[in-house]
Amino acid sequence: MADFSFTEEQIERYSRHIILPEVGGEGQRKLLRARVLVVGAGGLGSPVALYLAAAGVGAIGMVDSDTVELSNLQRQVLHTTADLGVSKALSAKATMEAINPDCVVTPHQLRLTAQNVLEVIAGYDLVVDGSDNFPTRYLVNDACVIAGKPLSHAGILRFEGQVTTILPGKGPCYRCLYPEPPPPGLVPSCQQAGVLGATAGVMGTIQSTEVLKLILGVGEPLVGRLLLYDGLEMAFRIVRVLRQPDCPVCGEHPTITAPIDYEEFCGVTPMGAHGLAGAAAARKEVVA
Amino acid sequence: MSVATGTITLRFFGALRQAIGQREVGLPWAGATVEEVLRRFADESSEEVRSFIFDRQGRRWRSLLLLLNEEPVEDSQATRVADGDILALLLPLAGG
Numbered sequence: 556m557a558d559f560s561f562t563e564e565q566i567e568r569y570s571r572h573i574i575l576p577e578v579g580g581e582g583q584r585k586l587l588r589a590r591v592l593v594v595g596a597g598g599l600g601s602p603v604a605l606y607l608a609a610a611g612v613g614a615i616g617m618v619d620s621d622t623v624e625l626s627n628l629q630r631q632v633l634h635t636t637a638d639l640g641v642s643k644a645l646s647a648k649a650t651m652e653a654i655n656p657d658c659v660v661t662p663h664q665l666r667l668t669a670q671n672v673l674e675v676i677a678g679y680d681l682v683v684d685g686s687d688n689f690p691t692r693y694l695v696n697d698a699c700v701i702a703g704k705p706l707s708h709a710g711i712l713r714f715e716g717q718v719t720t721i722l723p724g725k726g727p728c729y730r731c732l733y734p735e736p737p738p739p740g741l742v743p744s745c746q747q748a749g750v751l752g753a754t755a756g757v758m759g760t761i762q763s764t765e766v767l768k769l770i771l772g773v774g775e776p777l778v779g780r781l782l783l784y785d786g787l788e789m790a791f792r793i794v795r796v797l798r799q800p801d802c803p804v805c806g807e808h809p810t811i812t813a814p815i816d817y818e819e820f821c822g823v824t825p826m827g828a829h830g831l832a833g834a835a836a837a838r839k840e841v842v843a
Numbered sequence: 844m845s846v847a848t849g850t851i852t853l854r855f856f857g858a859l860r861q862a863i864g865q866r867e868v869g870l871p872w873a874g875a876t877v878e879e880v881l882r883r884f885a886d887e888s889s890e891e892v893r894s895f896i897f898d899r900q901g902r903r904w905r906s907l908l909l910l911l912n913e914e915p916v917e918d919s920q921a922t923r924v925a926d927g928d929i930l931a932l933l934l935p936l937a938g939g
Contacts, residue, residue, distance in 0.1 A: 686939050710938060710939065712937070712938045715936065729935075733905070733906050733908060741894060742857070785856075796908075
């Protein structure tokens, strides 16, 4: 794509970026040309969306099928009291474009499924997982690995967070860390266990930083590293995580070669891959 | 069988921390394998805590990530814990 000139307003708007050696005019152009999909306009998606929009990421997709509820506003800083009852994807678009008219937001008012996920992510360079449930998290991971899209993953609960960056083929994916989701009902959601609103802010802001670094091509992303955050201790630990040769989606002999819905593998067998392989095989049979 | 002695620390994250009600516990089990530590800990814990680690048939859930001194445990049956080691038990976090 040909270089384009900044307007006077853009030079002023992005001046604090442009003077950074790691960004500069060329980096700012990269940001303006970048296309990022944010899955979830909730606790994590809010800071991610705000910082990416403010940074001048030119095209951002916001996936969310819910509407804004009062209990969201304690942490979902994209939305305001006036947005109650409004689609989160549309509310996000309004907030983000008000911050920065250079940012064009595409609302995706849908729930990602095995049927639509590849089509939705196809229009983007990078994906951010800010969803609030395991079915979507595994689906987004699998789809990004299959499509070769970089993925920023984070999860939160109470005062804790985990964040990592997945570059398919170059480092471990979410399934390398956690091959299967916990059995349904065992691990609570934020709705069940609560979450300090600011936990979402800390983790989402780290995700934004990772995404901006990947677009700019600077620094060291959290690839092969899992950052554990404990807000009560105020401790950040970074642990090494490994790619698993037997990973069902990014391993040497993948059994998941197309997106699968959680319902197909929620009857998982612990310490045995046949639950997943069976689901994948069943799907292949259906497709065939 | 090793007869090493000493204390190891089990450190918990996420829902497991909430179920146990504390961040970590010290146990005099140095010398045991990681797998033995988990079995023994589960046997001495409540049914709820146990259910985070093993299913009803006693097979370990694949949703548990194990780190020994902040490094991944590649083979829980071959890796032994030594005095002062910290074994971390992580579960994925669904919330967003």
